[in-house]
Amino acid sequence: DIQMTxxxxxxxxxxxxxxxxxxxxxxxxxNYLNWYQEKPGKAPKLLIYDASNLERxxxxxxxxxxxxxxxxxxxxxxxxxxxxxxxxxxxEDLPLTFGPGTKxxxx
Amino acid sequence: xxxxxxxxxxxxxxxxxxxxSCKASGYTFTSNGITWVRQAPGQGLEWMGxxxxxxxNTDYGQKFQxxxxxxxxxxxxxxxxxxxxxxxxxxxxxxxxxxxxAIWGLDVWGQGTTVTVSS
Numbered sequence: 001d002i003q004m005t006x007x008x009x010x011x012x013x014x015x016x017x018x019x020x021x022x023x024x025x026x027x028x029x030x031n032y033l034n035w036y037q038e039k040p041g042k043a044p045k046l047l048i049y050d051a052s053n054l055e056r057x058x059x060x061x062x063x064x065x066x067x068x069x070x071x072x073x074x075x076x077x078x079x080x081x082x083x084x085x086x087x088x089x090x091x092e093d094l095p096l097t098f099g100p101g102t103k104x105x106x107x
Numbered sequence: 108x109x110x111x112x113x114x115x116x117x118x119x120x121x122x123x124x125x126x127x128s129c130k131a132s133g134y135t136f137t138s139n140g141i142t143w144v145r146q147a148p149g150q151g152l153e154w155m156g157x158x159x160x161x162x163x164n165t166d167y168g169q170k171f172q173x174x175x176x177x178x179x180x181x182x183x184x185x186x187x188x189x190x191x192x193x194x195x196x197x198x199x200x201x202x203x204x205x206x207x208x209a210i211w212g213l214d215v216w217g218q219g220t221t222v223t224v225s226s
Contacts, residue, residue, distance in 0.1 A: 034212045043202060043216035044152075050210055087152065091211030095168045096142070096154040 002026050002090050006099035012107045019075040021102045023088035028068050032092040035064055035073050038101070039084045047086075048073065080106060109133035111141075111203055111217035118223045119193050126189040127220045129203035134215075136184040137161045140206040142213060143177060143188045145199040153199075157206060158186065193224045 003026035013019050023033065035048035046055050048064035051071055061076045075082055083106060088099040114128040129141065142157035156167035158177040165177050176189045186203055201220045204213035 032211070034210065036213075043204075043218055044213070045216075046212050046214045049207075049212040055212075055214070089152075089213070094154075094166060096144075096211065098144075098152040098154070100151045 001095055002029060002093055002097050004088055004090055004097050004099040006088060006102050008102060009100065010103040010105065012105045013078050014107045015078055015080060017078045019078050019082075019104060021073040021086055021104075023066075023071040023073065023099050025069045025071075025090055025092075027092075029090045029092035031067050032090055033064075033066070033071050034089045034091065035062075036087055036089065037082075037084045038087065044087075075104075078104070078106070109205075109215050111205060111215055113201075113203060113217040113220045116221040116223070118225060120226060121194055121224055123193050123224075124189060124191040125193060125222050126187055127201050127203075127222070129186040129188070129217050131160075131184045131186065131205070134205075136179075137181060139208065141177075141179065141186040142204050142206050143175075143201060144204060144213070145201045146219075147196070147199040150199075155188070155201075160186065190222075193222075195224050197222065198224045 005024045031051040033051045036044040038044040047058050052064045063074045065072050085101040085103045087101040112130045117125050137160050140157050140159050143155040158165045160179045178187045203217040205215040207214045
């Protein structure tokens with residue numbers, strides 16, 4: 001199975017700050033990576049697909065980049081409504097595997 | 108609108124089975140696969156498997172082989188996941204999600220079904 005790791009596991013930032021999360025795959029997954037947002041008590045929401053493509057309706061302050069084994073997710077200007085856990089998911093091979101998540105809070 | 112609505116919370120005893128339903132609406136059911144993912148308390152997401160709503164083909168995660176069955180009913184646009192021989196470790200929130208082909212993106216999720224295994 002392809003293992004996904006993320007860092008940091010949690011962070012706190014001020015409104016307006018740039019926030020960056022990294023995701024690393026245990027083997028080359030090309031750009032077969034998606035990013036999700038999960039808020040407490042809610043189902044996850046797809047934000048970014050194919051490592052860098054913004055899902056329709058998702059604010060442009062969210063972005064993704066990377067290829068191979070190393071990927072980055074960025075919130076360019078953190079907003080209060082962005083408080084959530086963010087996780088990556090690879091689909092280079094089954095089983096689908098997910099990163100453990102990064103919990104983003106407001107300072 | 109496109110949505111997946113899951114059945115309600117369940118409490119089961121060890122050794123029992125649970126069957127969770129996932130009713131799809133707002134799109135052509137047979138155009139997308141459905142996957143099942145679970146999240147145990149304080150843990151990350153764990154993929155259980157997926158089913159093609161078009162032809163019923165399935166692929167289960169190795170951990171769940173022999174213990175899980177995923178089915179669909181195209182007449183009611185409902186997907187089902189049955190998990191047998193439950194243990195305390197199966198206590199989790201179970202999600203169904205629609206698979207967007209080509210990107211294996213889970214673009215529509217059910218609200219989640221809490222399954223509690225308790226003696």
